[in-house]
Amino acid sequence: MSQLKIISRDKKVFCTQGISSILGVELIARVENIQYADACRDFLTSMGNYILAGGGLTLGQTAQYGYWLTKLTEGESNAEFFEYNQDATEFMPGLDFTLFAWMEQHKICNNAGSTFSPPRPDKLVVISEGVYEGEQVEGVRYPSPDHMSGWWITTNKYNGNVETLKTVHAYHLTKNRPDLLGYLAMEYGYRFESNSKKTWFDSKAI
Incomplete structure (x- = not known):
């Protein structure tokens, strides 16, 4: 199995190395708010390892991460994870709400x-x-x-x-x-x- 690496571009954009042998492209995940940067890296690591393990996630497919939905969207030279907007009408670049929900819900579950x-x-x-x-x-x-x-x-x-x-x-x-x-x-x-x-x-x- 390929070895997954996560590269940080500007502390808010993360890219895989090791996925292109399966999908033909590498994966990108990004956030606007830097407080979600660590969670974004964890998200991309989780998704990358899932694909490398034969999880079957393909371009154009949706994937639930915790409470919210993401979608692997094909670009010109890569594939980027988008998230559902809060009206649940379309997928938009960035993962801020997905990761906000993930962090808030884990915090309350852990406390409870x-x-x-x-x-x-x-x-x-x-x-x-x-x-x-x-x-x-x-x-x-x-x-x-x-x-x-x-x-x-x-x-x-x-x-x-x-x-x-x-x-x-x-x-x-x-x-x-x-x-x-x-x-x-x-x-x-x-x-x-x-x-x-x-x-x-x-x-x-x-």
Whole structure:
């Protein structure tokens, strides 16, 4: 197997050496914010090793990294990882949001003692009135069908009538409430309160 090397161009752009024997091109990943530089290097190392191990990632294919989606996009002389924009409508250069989500969610999972278990951004979340308006929330993640993330997120405006709740895609939630993004990777059975930032496991939720 080829030996993978990661080369830093300007501390925010990283390039592989050792992938062209498989894909015909080397890989690039970049960030705008230098605070994500180390995470960007780790991302490219992970993807490069996955390809070298026969993982099957090809040009034009999407790849989920933690919570968010990336896409290996072919350029003139290389292939660069793009990320879904926060509206989930198109792929754009750079990986800042992907890596922000990765770092925030790992931090909260580590603090909570939870396995890292992010949903896909197209999975559904149950929310009550007041969530999109920025009010304090409580969240709980239940074991759920595959199309659901398992998350139920409510405010004090929720009166207990489930008919007043609605389902939204996770990417809509995180676009409107980026402060809740970090909690979504906690596994089934976990709860959180946004006001106190408290997280805990509730066996009754399982």
